[in-house]
Structures are given as structure tokens and as C-alpha cells.
Amino acid sequence: MATPTFQHLAIDTLTSWLDDDTTLTLVDIRDPMSFAAGHIPGSRHLDNDSVPALLASVPRERPLVVVCYHGHSSQQAAAWLAGQGFEEVYSLDGGFTEWEYRLPQRVGRGGS
Template sequence: MSLAEPTNYQRIPAAQALALIAAEPAATVFDVRDTASYQRGHLPGAAHLAEDRLAGWFRRLAKEQPVIIYCYHGNASQTFAQMFVDFRFRRVFSVDGGYEALVAVLAAA
């Protein structure tokens, strides 16, 4: 019995995250900021994710499905990304610069 090589999440810039979202309609996008910030604004199609809801998502999503996670500035999203990797998700991305960077790229487009 051999163990599969561990998969790591990837840190990607906001522009790459938006390109990945556009290219992969099956990608799941998570906003891990607090509820009030999420309600004030989030990427279209992004689901709000808190730790107490992780288990449900782990069961629901396919392990090979792309998972893109953003937070305020790109720090907390790395913690959540590692959790997905720990549950054997293979394509996990944390957005460097977080929501502010995503908004800036969208505004420049």
C-alpha cells in the first residue's frame, strides 16, 4: 500500500484567480471574511464560509474540483486552504491580497 504524495495549496495573485474562475465554471469560490463584510460585498457566486460549515462542504464537493479561497488580505485564506488540502482536495488556491486585490483587478478591467 502506497501513500499518495501530499498536495499543497497554491497561492495565486488576484488576476490569476479571476482568470481561473472564468476558465473553470465548476470552481467553488469561498469568501472567509466575517459575515458583515461578505454581506457588504463579495465576488459573484462566492459562498460565505466559516469554520463551522467546513464539514458540510468537505462532504459535498468533489476532491478534484477547484477550490478558490479569499479573505481580507490573503492570510486567513491560507489557513482555510490548508484545511481543504488536509481533507485531500487536490486543486486548492488561496488568493494573495484577498478581496481588496480582487476588487482592484476587477475595477481595472
């Protein structure tokens, strides 16, 4: 049996998907204060407490993009989520830090 895996995703690709209204789930695994201070619009905060709701509500065939600070921790989370049956899982290269640097006009503020 093949080991579930994830793919790396470039910021430019995610930007195109969002601009094209591609159906996907975008999760941010940074701490709640960092998420509230700034996040990619349309993303939802994911932590240990909200994982069960994600697993229960998100279709496994929908692309799932994981965002962290710099694109490192998201790789571990993406691999774990792939192991939970998500078919198309991505880790955002450069993370939110690179997103905010390159696209400051595309940063959401507050809890949503």
C-alpha cells in the same frame, strides 16, 4: 507521505477562470457582515458552521479557491482544506481587498 499543500493564485488568473466558466469552488472566509457587504460573485461564505456541508458536498478533485481579507488567513485555511483531501487548493493573493480595489465592478453585494 507528502504534506498536503496549496498554491497561490493571482487575481488575474482567477478572473480568467471565472470569465471562462471554469468549474471551481470559491469560498470566502471573512466574517458574515464583510461577506454581505461585498464578495466575489459565485463565492460562498465559509465558517466553522458551514465547513461540514462543504466537506460533504464539494468534489475533492474540483479546484477550490479560498479568499480572505488580504490573502494571509486564506493560506492557513487552504492548507487545512488540502489536508482534508482537496486535490487542488488555492489561496487568492491580495484577498478580497485587492480584488475590490482592482475590480470594483465585479463585487457582489448581499448574502449570495
